[in-house]
Amino acid sequence: METLTISTASKTYPLYIGDRIRFEIQSFLNNLNGNFSSILIITDSNVEPLFLNDIKTSLTDFENIYSYVVPGGEGAKSFSVFYDLLTYALENELDRKSLVIALGGGVIGDLAGFVAATYMRGIPFIQMPTTLLAHDSSVGGKVAINHPLGKNMIGAFYQPEAVIYDTDMLLTLPEEQWRSGFAEVIKHALIWDADFYNWLHSEIHTLADLRAEKLQYALAKGISVKAQVVAQDEKESGIRAYLNFGHTLAHAIEAGLGYGKMSHGDAVAIGMLFAIRVSEEYYGINLNLSKFKEWFKQYNFPQIPKELGADLLLQLMKKDKKAQNGSLRMVLMKTIGEVETVKVNDEFILNTLIKELEEVQ
């Protein structure tokens, strides 16, 4: 097992990563010295049959352990599920010393984290990621639910007490989940670390290559990028926006199709290719977009959904949280490992969207 330290302006906390460490949860909680009064485990219908019991039986020192299972998928990041969770917490008399455990992927981390951030103005929580994608979402304290008009529109920056990342839990993931998480791994390389990108490019030809020591390496690298960025800019006043590379179009696609129709990582992969195309045109440089497209095809990332159309996509992209005074801002790539946030005009993005959609086979 390895222990990393995540330091942000508001909080420093441990990230434990290792094989089968879910069974050690009680000792991790003891290390936190939180004197927790009760536990609420929030998980989803996919994770519950696999791991909920392991966690409950490993929490040997608690009498009051509650659990709440939401439906699997992005649809659970809704106001009604959030409200039901708060009702459940109130009915079971959770107090300010109660601990929320987010047991699941990015959806559960975001939802449970937002419950913890808002219940009684904030109670402690820990992240127990069960997906590859959550190497990104469990670190850095972005918690949120969606609004039909925009993704993650209602949320907070709220750091967990700890992240407990049991890599054994990843082994049950279906192919689509590996692909979805891998998109965020690629993102971390592209925005920050050209050597890491070269390693991914030469070592990970198929998702099946992401096993054993390669998985550990990819996770450690991805988490390290995330940790470095949030250490410098917890609340996204500057460089944290780089972590949004590919997300302006991704969130538009997710909202446009309806949450849960396309996985977040698939949408991010499409969004990154689009951001590379915009970057080429904006800076007048050649980033080898066609090579990136070929590379992404190797993992079966989908193409941009043509049916949404350029006008709707632009309209949805303009709802992005990075927009200022109605102007769209995107994270663009100057070279692999170096990005910046720039203001882009609507007409330019619309035309680039039209070109991108025309190329869909």
Ligand SMILES: O=C(O)C(=O)C[C@@H](O)[C@H](O)[C@H](O)COP(=O)(O)O
């Ligand atoms: O941690 C961040 O900052 C990120 O932007 C990471 C993203 O991969 C993640 O999807 C995040 O939740 C998106 O944030 P949002 O502010 O664009 O909703």
